[in-house]
Amino acid sequence: MSQNIKNVAVIGAGAMGQGIALSVALADLKVTLIDVKQEFIEKGINNIKRMLDSRIKRGQLTENQVQTYLGSINGQTNYQNLENTDFVIEAALEKIEVKLKIFQELDNIIKPEAILASNTSALSISQIACATKRKDKVIGMHFFNPAHIMKLVEVIPGYHTSHQTIATTQSLSSLLGKTAVVVKECPGFLVNRLLFPYMNEAIYALTEGLASINQIDETALQFGLPMGPFTLMDMTGLDICLDVNEFLYNEYGLRFETAKLLKLMVEHGFLGQKSKAGFYLHDNQPNTPKQVNPDFIELLASLKTGNKPCVKFDFNRVILPMFNEAIYAYQEGVVELADIDIAMNYGCGLKRGILSLSTDNGLAWCLEQMGNYHKLYGERFRPSWLLKKMVHAGILNLTKNANSANLSLVK
Ligand SMILES: NC(=O)c1ccc[n+]([C@@H]2O[C@H](COP(=O)([O-])OP(=O)(O)OC[C@H]3O[C@@H](n4cnc5c(N)ncnc54)[C@H](O)[C@@H]3O)[C@@H](O)[C@H]2O)c1
Incomplete structure (x- = not known):
């Protein structure tokens, strides 16, 4: 049985975080986009706006829809107001020490049933999970660049990941319009x-x-x-x-x-x-x-x-x-x-x-x-x-x- 997801936090407003946050917003979910500096948030949200505007030009969205989607994205540089977050997708730097710190901090803040996913390209999900007290709720969610366009998400259970976490990640992926393929953790x-x-x-x-x-x-x-x-x-x-x-x-x-x-x-x-x-x-x-x-x-x-x-x-x-x-x-x-x-x-x-x-x-x-x-x-x-x-x-x-x-x- 998968969990109900309404509020998603995306950590890192860089190339991948922008595309992921946009996909989440387009699925009518609320997004909190978090980065370390306000200027990175602004740059990220401006790029998301540009991607949405290009859909107006192509006749795929109206101005009103774009405003609604943008309104569902909230940018911030801290971990405040995350008590309703159901699912986190981390897309920060590809450095194990950065990811371990983020997962450890988030684990202490967000509700116990929430899932923590990493968009890592190569780091160990099992190792990242061990930075938390919810190892069964940590999973890899590997998007492809550009994340708002590419259809594949590799869903990567680590050593401790539960079936429920896998099921919820699969159903979130399909809500985002992605095709999820479960790939057990291995290099690459x-x-x-x-x-x-x-x-x-x-x-x-x-x-x-x-x-x-x-x-x-x-x-x-x-x-x-x-x-x-x-x-x-x-x-x-x-x-x-x-x-x-x-x-x-x-x-x-x-x-x-x-x-x-x-x-x-x-x-x-x-x-x-x-x-x-x-x-x-x-x-x-x-x-x-x-x-x-x-x-x-x-x-x-x-x-x-x-x-x-x-x-x-x-x-x-x-x-x-x-x-x-x-x-x-x-x-x-x-x-x-x-x-x-x-x-x-x-x-x-x-x-x-x-x-x-x-x-x-x-x-x-x-x-x-x-x-x-x-x-x-x-x-x-x-x-x-x-x-x-x-x-x-x-x-x-x-x-x-x-x-x-x-x-x-x-x-
Ligand atoms: N670029 C790709 O093609 C691609 C594809 C799949 C997966 N990935 C993975 O996605 C992740 C992000 O890659 P990217 O290309 O978007 O990188 P990026 O450098 O464009 O963006 C990373 C962002 O994370 C922010 N950040 C750093 N530390 C942070 C912290 N502690 N909290 C919040 N934000 C923080 C940075 O300020 C930056 O804005 C990496 O793990 C990468 O391996 C990248």
Whole structure:
């Protein structure tokens, strides 16, 4: 049974807090938006107003509706008047000491039945929960940027999180118009855990000179991704990509070994859109065709890649690590099989679903390809044991019909 939610507090009025507060207001709930300085609150609320105004221009909202939504958001720089708060969504800095302090303080102030959620990208929900005396009521609620537009919320129960807290977080997510996918706490949760081996492998293929940036990006579009891996990395920021990939490498080991070219790009200050140059140039000239960063070619030449395997570029080499990681996550009980494609669709716009690789080519083909690449490139392609087990058990693909059979295989 889920709890009734009427009043929500959002902690942090930055990029994510603004989008989350807007989603909450649009769901006709009351929002208290909290940040450390009045100027941050004002900036946050001004940005929310701008986002609402753009909906007036598009004919989606009236001036009166916008005033009502804005009236439901109250900004403040303290924890006063939170006695009626039913649910808190924390979207402050990604620093464990900041989050522990916020959770500890809120725990002493808000009513005992209220739920405390964190929008952390990578920190441990179980650890954050231990800063409170309500560990069963602490949960991860991972929105995607921009939070008022992206439909996915990864709902991440920690070690102590209760079923009721999960149910309430799921029902709040749907009130906000989001699709909630429950992902058990693990490094990278689901979407980032699946995206990074794919982006990393695209860099390896590029480093080997098997295909150009444009070719790889275009093949990704043909596969059903909304943008290619190099466009996505430039948008995200190569420094952030490096940090996240190194984090995943430290947690999961060689499967995530970071491509040297990424480190080199960051060392040379090629960070993507924010530094005006990454894999592509970003000179902000409207209507100019995308231009590959010429300096990256020099960096590439400086990398001694040794004897390259004599193979042609095949996009499967780049996308299979995503597929394999999805099976690893399923193998670990992190996610339901049926939720994987939903998460990848709503979280990163992958229209055809990653499990379709098994439907199109057969599960045995996926294993065979992984095995071939494993021989060529090593641990990044070690197939999950569940993939082998399913193939040995005669499972042909991961369509809906096969789901129930596969489920019993993992238990
Ligand atoms: N930006 C993304 O794409 C993205 C996506 C998913 C999750 N996240 C996570 O969301 C959180 C926020 O990210 P962001 O991009 O909005 O950051 P941001 O830097 O834009 O905003 C953070 C805000 O939190 C405020 N803040 C800091 N300490 C605070 C405190 N003690 N109390 C209240 N407010 C405080 C800051 O003043 C700032 O306004 C992080 O944990 C991040 O990892 C970010």
